[in-house]
Amino acid sequence: MSQQSEFSEGDLRNTGMSLRHDREWDYELERIVDEIGEKDAEKVGLQFPEGLKRRGPKVADDIRELVDDDVTVMLSGQPCYGACDLDTYLMRRTDVFVHFGHSPMKDTDKVIYVPLFSNVDVFPIMEDALEELPGDEVGLVTTAQHMNQFEDMKAWLEERGYEVHTRRGDDRLTHEGQVLGCNYASAEVDADQVLYVGGGKFHPLGLAMEHPDKKVVIGDPVNNVVTVADTEKFLKQRYASVHKAMDAETWGVIFCTKIGQGRWEQAQEVLDDNDDAYLITMDEVTPDRLRNFDMDAFVNTGCPRITTDDGPQFHKPMLTPGEYEIAVGNEPLDELSFDTFHGTW
Amino acid sequence: MSQQSEFSEGDLRNTGMSLRHDREWDYELERIVDEIGEKDAEKVGLQFPEGLKRRGPKVADDIRELVDDDVTVMLSGQPCYGACDLDTYLMRRTDVFVHFGHSPMKDTDKVIYVPLFSNVDVFPIMEDALEELPGDEVGLVTTAQHMNQFEDMKAWLEERGYEVHTRRGDDRLTHEGQVLGCNYASAEVDADQVLYVGGGKFHPLGLAMEHPDKKVVIGDPVNNVVTVADTEKFLKQRYASVHKAMDAETWGVIFCTKIGQGRWEQAQEVLDDNDDAYLITMDEVTPDRLRNFDMDAFVNTGCPRITTDDGPQFHKPMLTPGEYEIAVGNEPLDELSFDTFHGTW
Numbered sequence: 288m289s290q291q292s293e294f295s296e297g298d299l300r301n302t303g304m305s306l307r308h309d310r311e312w313d314y315e316l317e318r319i320v321d322e323i324g325e326k327d328a329e330k331v332g333l334q335f336p337e338g339l340k341r342r343g344p345k346v347a348d349d350i351r352e353l354v355d356d357d358v359t360v361m362l363s364g365q366p367c368y369g370a371c372d373l374d375t376y377l378m379r380r381t382d383v384f385v386h387f388g389h390s391p392m393k394d395t396d397k398v399i400y401v402p403l404f405s406n407v408d409v410f411p412i413m414e415d416a417l418e419e420l421p422g423d424e425v426g427l428v429t430t431a432q433h434m435n436q437f438e439d440m441k442a443w444l445e446e447r448g449y450e451v452h453t454r455r456g457d458d459r460l461t462h463e464g465q466v467l468g469c470n471y472a473s474a475e476v477d478a479d480q481v482l483y484v485g486g487g488k489f490h491p492l493g494l495a496m497e498h499p500d501k502k503v504v505i506g507d508p509v510n511n512v513v514t515v516a517d518t519e520k521f522l523k524q525r526y527a528s529v530h531k532a533m534d535a536e537t538w539g540v541i542f543c544t545k546i547g548q549g550r551w552e553q554a555q556e557v558l559d560d561n562d563d564a565y566l567i568t569m570d571e572v573t574p575d576r577l578r579n580f581d582m583d584a585f586v587n588t589g590c591p592r593i594t595t596d597d598g599p600q601f602h603k604p605m606l607t608p609g610e611y612e613i614a615v616g617n618e619p620l621d622e623l624s625f626d627t628f629h630g631t632w
Numbered sequence: 633m634s635q636q637s638e639f640s641e642g643d644l645r646n647t648g649m650s651l652r653h654d655r656e657w658d659y660e661l662e663r664i665v666d667e668i669g670e671k672d673a674e675k676v677g678l679q680f681p682e683g684l685k686r687r688g689p690k691v692a693d694d695i696r697e698l699v700d701d702d703v704t705v706m707l708s709g710q711p712c713y714g715a716c717d718l719d720t721y722l723m724r725r726t727d728v729f730v731h732f733g734h735s736p737m738k739d740t741d742k743v744i745y746v747p748l749f750s751n752v753d754v755f756p757i758m759e760d761a762l763e764e765l766p767g768d769e770v771g772l773v774t775t776a777q778h779m780n781q782f783e784d785m786k787a788w789l790e791e792r793g794y795e796v797h798t799r800r801g802d803d804r805l806t807h808e809g810q811v812l813g814c815n816y817a818s819a820e821v822d823a824d825q826v827l828y829v830g831g832g833k834f835h836p837l838g839l840a841m842e843h844p845d846k847k848v849v850i851g852d853p854v855n856n857v858v859t860v861a862d863t864e865k866f867l868k869q870r871y872a873s874v875h876k877a878m879d880a881e882t883w884g885v886i887f888c889t890k891i892g893q894g895r896w897e898q899a900q901e902v903l904d905d906n907d908d909a910y911l912i913t914m915d916e917v918t919p920d921r922l923r924n925f926d927m928d929a930f931v932n933t934g935c936p937r938i939t940t941d942d943g944p945q946f947h948k949p950m951l952t953p954g955e956y957e958i959a960v961g962n963e964p965l966d967e968l969s970f971d972t973f974h975g976t977w
Contacts, residue, residue, distance in 0.1 A: 376915075572709075
């Protein structure tokens with residue numbers, strides 16, 4: 288079973304990140320073509336996240352129609368799950384490199400970021416969510432794909448009498464109020480309740496884990512449902528993994544080579560702490576790839592969501608760096624927390 | 633279903649490329665440790681093919697015991713199927729990089745190649761093979777892992793009255809008489825029959841396809857069986873794929889980014905020939921990764937063995953560059969041949 292073939296309810300592909308076939312999408316053709324002209328580019332690389340990959344050929348066609356015949360357009364066939372996940376091979380070998388569907392994790396002249404904004408109307412589900420939001424103060428966060436409506440959401444809540452608390456997170460996040468699957472710094476606001484507007488359970492579960500003192504209300508305009516985030520099931524699963532790993536003698540420490548998923552210091556800390564820990568480097572972290580390593584447990588310093596969401600699919604316990612510290616007795620059990628990712632590269 | 637989780641009888645893992653648990657293996661510890669000392673290395677990268685990966689931690693232990701505490705040893709977690717498949721990320725970021733289990737595809741100071749030689753006795757199966765080898769001339773080829781016995785095999789045949797024809801292939805091959813899964817140039821000898829000594833059907837099937845005029849006798853010392861290579865089933869499967877692809881309107885042209893598997897000119901030729909062809913770049917070529925691309929058929933310019941051995945696992949027809957030419961009518965049906973890979977990088 289591979290990371291790609293089966294997935295939990297937390298999977299990115301359930302967050303409305305794909306496009307319906309009939310939906311129009313302004314992918315900023317003119318901006319791309321201008322850049323190709325300006326740079327006199329011969330090679331153009333296009334990278335789409337999984338849910339958008341089938342749009343690639345059409346985008347390539349549109350570009351080819353408007354540029355010289357000697358321009359070669361290349362589609363990245365690497366899996367892509369976020370702005371942390373640039374195809375650096377293609378980026379370094381093309382004159383113009385376009386990354387679709389995510390907001391920049393770090394600004395660079397080497398990449399054109401083309402966002403994908405949802406066209407779903409968020410206000411009906413916000414109306415439903417009000418029931419769960421007593422009082423007059425509320426935090427507001429959303430994902431990149433609803434970011435174009437963020438100011439309107441804020442104004443809408445203010446019109447209904449709320450003092451709305453928002454902030455920009457750390458430098459891993461482009462926009463005020465934006466959360467990532469691995470970073471909820473924008474929810475560190477002075478309010479006991481936070482409204483998350485967005486699809487799926489991928490983001491709000493991490494949000495609730497990271498901010499256990501707050502009530503996290505999920506207004507999901509994609510699946511048209513309001514829920515309050517509940518971390519109990521999640522915590523049970525994590526404690527089960529930690530317990531299983533307590534008997535481990537050998538540890539595989541994964542350092543992820545994807546540009547925005549490398550945490551070298553965390554990996555080095557585990558190695559320094561433990562003579563029976565072995566450093567394993569890889570880009571895609573999948574059950575298949577780890578099965579060949581004869582370890583009792585793994586620590587993943589790469590994407591936290593692979594550890595928590597895909598964890599049960601691995602043949603041996605897979606822990607976050609913080610969970611490792613608990614499993615080997617360096618930290619007490621009640622120190623278990625959500626693994627978030629800060630900074631860029 | 634991924635490339636890793638299910639495989640055909642041609643798969644590398646059936647060629648005896650793995651080591652029994654109890655087997656001793658001289659992996660040239662001293663040479664590695666000397667190099668670490670000479671280069672005053674701080675980072676050491678180790679890459680093993682799939683069947684040897686579980687030996688990694690023990691090798692790392694042995695190295696760590698003999699070098700300074702500040703040396704970090706890293707194991708490549710990337711899949712590895714040949715000398716064409718160096719982990720260039722790890723290679724570029726380590727002071728000493730060791731590639732185990734394959735003979736060099738290209739000599740370079742950046743890589744220490746540590747071969748793995750089989751300890752199986754090849755002569756009993758060669759004795760059995762004599763029945764299938766009338767006359768007094770024979771070609772002799774084998775794989776890297778039996779290379780240490782090549783001269784003895786040759787002498788053994790000569791003692792039995794044969795004139796033994798051998799040659800070194802092109803510069804993709806290190807040794808006289810060596811074949812790869814993608815290159816059989818060493819069998820281009822002046823004899824109507826060729827004895828292949830080695831495990832599995834992975835190599836000899838390609839050998840028989842590439843040299844249809846010769847009788848290819850397989851002496852398999854791993855599975856202890858003698859057979860004569862039969863390409864009929866293989867050809868049927870390939871023709872079936874070509875026929876299915878004849879209706880294709882859109883084509884995905886795969887350029888493999890692995891260091892020894894890139895054939896840029898072949899990819900470019902298809903693109904120049906066909907306006908409905910789209911270039912897709914990737915390292916691991918798997919059914920999962922291609923499923924997201926809405927193409928009618930694919931042309932794989934990377935590893936020929938993925939096309940032919942894993943082909944049926946892909947959701948759409950997957951052809952070699954030569955088969956593509958047939959499917960679109962540029963070449964007649966009887967031009968179908970085995971896709972081999974020449975040169976290095």
